[in-house]
Amino acid sequence: MSLATVSELRSALGVGSLYPDATLQQVCDAADDVLLPMLWANNYYNIAHSNEATTGTLYFQEEVTEIFYVGQTVVITGNGSKHNGNKTITAVGTYSITYAITGNNNTAAPYHPVQPLGQVAADTYVDWTLDAAVQEAALMIAVDIWQARQVPASGGVAVDGYSPSPYRMGNSLMARVRGLIAHALDPNSMVG
Numbered sequence: 548m549s550l551a552t553v554s555e556l557r558s559a560l561g562v563g564s565l566y567p568d569a570t571l572q573q574v575c576d577a578a579d580d581v582l583l584p585m586l587w588a589n590n591y592y593n594i595a596h597s598n599e600a601t602t603g604t605l606y607f608q609e610e611v612t613e614i615f616y617v618g619q620t621v622v623i624t625g626n627g628s629k630h631n632g633n634k635t636i637t638a639v640g641t642y643s644i645t646y647a648i649t650g651n652n653n654t655a656a657p658y659h660p661v662q663p664l665g666q667v668a669a670d671t672y673v674d675w676t677l678d679a680a681v682q683e684a685a686l687m688i689a690v691d692i693w694q695a696r697q698v699p700a701s702g703g704v705a706v707d708g709y710s711p712s713p714y715r716m717g718n719s720l721m722a723r724v725r726g727l728i729a730h731a732l733d734p735n736s737m738v739g
Contacts, residue, residue, distance in 0.1 A: 550582060550676060550685030551575045559690055574696070578689035585721065585728065585736040586681065589671055592664040596626050598656050602637070603630045603648040605667060606658065615639050619669065621646075626665035629653060673731075681731055684724035691720060 553571045557563070562571075591614060593605040605626065615621070619636045621644075634646035644667070675681045695716050725732070 549575055549579060550682055551578050551689045555682075555686055556689050556693070559686055560693055571693075574689050574692050575685075577692050578685045581688055581692075581720070582681070582685050582724075582728070583675070585733060586675055586731045587673065587733040589669040591667045591669070593626065593661060593667060594664060595658050595660045596630055596656075596665065597658045598629065598648055598653060600653050600655060601647060602645050603634075604643050604645045605630070605665065606643045608642070610641055611644060612639055612641055615644050615667075615669070622668040624666045624668070625663065626661055630665070675731065678731060680727045684727040687724050687727075688720065691723075692716070 553568050553575060556571050556575055557566075591607065591609075591611070593607050595606040597604050597606075605623070615636055617636055617639060620633055621636065623631050623634055623646075625631070629648045629650050634648075636644050636646050638645040
């Protein structure tokens with residue numbers, strides 16, 4: 548899923564065919580990487596994992612009995628090759644889920660932390676590529692990233708609109724688009 552497309556970015560920048568699609572795609576991908584974690588999604592983060600020869604278990608800080616269910620298929624990332632991928636949950640504990648694992652490196656491993664946190668994605672019910680405000684925010688971020696690449700010392704404008712920011716990619720980057728994406732912000736992304 549790409550929120551800002553190469554053709555939209557090419558048009559917004561007015562660069563025609565001066566730069567290859569791959570270069571512009573990198574900027575679009577970076578904009579997605581900045582924006583998507585801020586948007587409401589059906590994702591949960593595990594703090595640890597363990598496994599036996601044929602089953603893997605992920606552990607969470609929050610209760611998961613009302614989040615996950617036996618038979619549900621989830622997409623696991625950030626947990627190592629034997630845990631990652633589409634998995635069907637076979638057991639749900641208060642703070643854990645269990646699923647089948649396959650492969651030839653399934654030596655039993657005890658509970659151990661995952662850093663940075665692993666991610667478990669359940670079914671998604673929202674397609675942010677269809678939300679015009681989110682798409683515009685992604686395009687604005689992509690343009691800012693492009694401009695920072697071309698003239699890194701250009702600075703930007705702080706959220707108050709008057710104070711110059713010494714770096715375009717600073718904390719004011721998200722502040723400039725927060726109004727556009729306010730309806731879509733994940734409350735968990737607003738902590739801190």
